[in-house]
Amino acid sequence: MGHNKAFEFAAMPNAEGYFGEYGGSLVPEQLLKVMQDIDKAYQEIRVTPEFQNELRDLHRYYVGRPSPLYYARRLSEHCGGAKIYLKREDLNHTGAHKINHSLGEALLAKHMGKTRVIAETGAGQHGVAMATACALVGIDCEIHMGEIDIAKEAPNVVKMKILGAKVVPVTRGTKTLKDAVDSAFEEYLKDTDSTLYAIGSVVGPHPFPMMVRDFQQVIGEEARDQIQEMEGRLPDALVACVGGGSNAMGLFTAFLNDTDVEIYGVEPAGKGLDTPDHAATLTLGKPGAVHGFKCYVLQDEDGEPLPVHSIASGLDYPGVGPQHSYLKDLGRVNYISATDDECLDAFMTLSRREGIIPALESSHALAGAMRLARELDKDKIIVVNLSGRGDKDADYVANKLGL
CATH class of the missing domain: 3.40.50.1100 (Rossmann fold)
Incomplete structure (x- = not known):
């Protein structure tokens, strides 16, 4: 590498x-x-x-680490391209990273x-x-x-x-x-x-x-060892959702110096990037300050943070981690986005193809990974941080989709 x-x-x-x-x-x-x-x-x-x-x-002994790295075979077949592996942070005690x-x-x-x-x-x-x-x-x-x-x-x-x-x-x-x-x-x-x-x-x-970040980087350290044990090499791409960005930094940190590994952070595009109802800070924000630090911020003309929207409450934030802001400027991480609808589609697809109900936050990463998998060849490997489970979101999604 x-x-x-x-x-x-x-x-x-x-x-x-x-x-x-x-x-x-x-x-x-x-x-x-x-x-x-x-x-x-x-x-x-x-x-x-x-x-x-x-x-x-x-x-x-308490959290249950290391969390498994799981090859999502049926999801990968459904996308028809790269192999998708899930880092199962949803299996931790309390259900998330x-x-x-x-x-x-x-x-x-x-x-x-x-x-x-x-x-x-x-x-x-x-x-x-x-x-x-x-x-x-x-x-x-x-x-x-x-x-x-x-x-x-x-x-x-x-x-x-x-x-x-x-x-x-x-x-x-x-x-x-x-x-x-x-x-x-x-x-x-x-x-x-x-x-x-x-x-x-x-x-x-x-x-x-x-x-x-330091407390979260155990995610990437484990994933790095696990994928090499399972596939004999590093992945071609990493994908994680980004609100503030802790689960993403947790996965990315161990791979930052491996320039052959493409890294993707998926932000919430909400009801669309062409509407005010999103929280795609790195995609559409500009450098500013919020909550005591400098970062990319979704802001109005006066530099005040804009109201933001995402179907995922954990991604609903007008700022973003400063390290993510820096990695964007360096071009080391590709920041993309997924809409509420794409997120719901990924939520249901994983539930029905793999029997894993993901958090709405993590479903953004899944949506980005599914899109990416379709573009890549079958010999490519994607590792997705499945940062949380969807118990907390199940009733909300059921009501929204009329299940």
Whole structure:
């Protein structure tokens, strides 16, 4: 496999948290010190054998890692082109990749002597994973969630409450993920001493984009070993959905220096890129700032974030991870999009061809991969990050499709 020195990614981000021109910590003075403390604690703890061993044991005995890499034979035959492999993050405890960084953040909170974790959630997967991790380590948990998402993702809300988390409905603005982030951040500012704000993606001020990526990169490391064991070589392409972009960075990181491996991030095109109802930040946004960091943002003339839409609550965000923004500019990752309708088609196709019900977020990646598979020869290999399962979406999809 080609190893091109032009792509040497180990040093990202720099000490200030920048990936190229993106990232950083654009926060009020009082919060800058807090972020630096979190960074310092993380850098200290991450290299200790105690932390690494505890996390490794939890991955294995609690989460059920490594998650399988599955050859989707009937789906591949249906597309009539490349072989599609699914990285089964949907089989993790709590049903998505979110548990990977939630455990890391909960352990970090415990190490720092915090007594509460506060977090935001869109589809509820990060909320459930964080509530789970906090129950496990014995820390209070508070989850902020938009009112619209609470109605749409009711099963996850119930789980969070059962796990002992306090769920705070957010009724402002669009009542979705962006507003949940605003609300959680404001609450966090009231008490940064005893609380850790656990961001649910590779977004936010430094060190979160780096930290969440580091906790998620186990996905790609496993997939890399698994595909070589199964096929004797690396894949031709990787595909993952991108909202904030944590599951995608989790898969992509281990392959960034392999320039023969094409990488695709699939954004939500919603009701169409020619409508205002989408969340295709890298496709149609421009560089700006949101939630304390620089990235591509869907914004109006005044630089204010635009309202966004996706059928998948977890992708409904006007910004995107700073590392994704940088990878777009470098041309290392191809950012494409899939509409709500394509997502629903992929959701039903996988369910009926393979007996696997995927999350609506992951269905965007599937839609992109199915499109790609049709264009590639049968000797090509695609690895898709099936980042979550669709239990939370089943009722919504059934109602929408009249099943």
